[in-house]
Amino acid sequence: MACTNFEKEYKNEMRAVQDSMDVLNGKWKIAIISSICYYSKRRFSDILDDIDGISNKMLSKELKELELNKLIKRTVLDTQPVTVQYELTEHGYTLQTIIQNLTEWGIRHRKEILGK
Amino acid sequence: MACTNFEKEYKNEMRAVQDSMDVLNGKWKIAIISSICYYSKRRFSDILDDIDGISNKMLSKELKELELNKLIKRTVLDTQPVTVQYELTEHGYTLQTIIQNLTEWGIRHRKEILGK
DNA sequence: CAGTATCCAAAGGGATACTG
DNA sequence: CAGTATCCCTTTGGATACTG
Numbered sequence: 493m494a495c496t497n498f499e500k501e502y503k504n505e506m507r508a509v510q511d512s513m514d515v516l517n518g519k520w521k522i523a524i525i526s527s528i529c530y531y532s533k534r535r536f537s538d539i540l541d542d543i544d545g546i547s548n549k550m551l552s553k554e555l556k557e558l559e560l561n562k563l564i565k566r567t568v569l570d571t572q573p574v575t576v577q578y579e580l581t582e583h584g585y586t587l588q589t590i591i592q593n594l595t596e597w598g599i600r601h602r603k604e605i606l607g608k
Numbered sequence: 609m610a611c612t613n614f615e616k617e618y619k620n621e622m623r624a625v626q627d628s629m630d631v632l633n634g635k636w637k638i639a640i641i642s643s644i645c646y647y648s649k650r651r652f653s654d655i656l657d658d659i660d661g662i663s664n665k666m667l668s669k670e671l672k673e674l675e676l677n678k679l680i681k682r683t684v685l686d687t688q689p690v691t692v693q694y695e696l697t698e699h700g701y702t703l704q705t706i707i708q709n710l711t712e713w714g715i716r717h718r719k720e721i722l723g724k
Numbered sequence: 725c726a727g728t729a730t731c732c733a734a735a736g737g738g739a740t741a742c743t744g
Numbered sequence: 745c746a747g748t749a750t751c752c753c754t755t756t757g758g759a760t761a762c763t764g
Binding site for chain 2 (some may be wrong): 512599
């Protein structure tokens with residue numbers, strides 16, 4: 493695609509790719525999305541346990557960004573103490589194709605690098 | 609995919625996605641790949657001009673990583689002074705699908721965020 | 725031309741402690 | 745439980761100058 497386009501569309505496409513990358517960037521974004529996606533609904537401390545090595549500070553920060561990007565929905569449940577539940581939005585689910593592509597490419601890449 | 613898998617495959621897939629992201633990460637990787645892809649063959653200083661804001665230090669560093677990952681091929685031409693040409697490898701071209709997906713998702717995302 | 729080297733400011737992110 | 749706040753070290757990356 494990027495190879496066959498005429499120049500005037502080029503910049504818009506580059507911006508679109510970068511937008512996507514920005515949304516997914518950060519060491520933990522995809523892991524968080526995957527965790528929530530896998531369990532459909534997931535609480536803060538559960539995600540913290542799911543992902544090896546993440547700190548509460550980072551999780552908090554990344555969740556906020558994902559929410560701002562409307563990929564996840566945050567729901568406060570009226571329990572004692574408070575419970576917070578995260579789930580993917582419809583828009584969040586549209587990432588599945590990309591994540592699948594990245595998974596497949598990653599596997600192919602590993603073979604390529606390690607010398608098939 | 610990540611949503612429907614049983615746990616024992618989960619970690620491998622997560623690793624594969626991260627591998628892909630690592631390869632594409634860095635502020636300039638995709639822009640560099642696109643530049644080379646667009647022109648088929650491209651020289652160092654040409655890429656430097658193509659990409660707005662990149663420094664020679666960064667371009668040098670990113671090109672090295674892309675080469676290590678076998679996405680691009682570096683050829684030194686015996687001219688005076690030296691010319692260096694970069695082109696995508698076959699493996700590099702396999703990124704096209706992903707870049708296209710990221711482009712399309714980025715456009716959809718923009719609409720979603722800006723409120724259609 | 726195609727890089728390397730150096731300096732330095734800003735951002736990233738871990739560890740730990742604290743709060744409603 | 746679900747976060748915030750703080751300290752502080754590490755990494756990132758821009759600007760500039762230099763080299764074969």
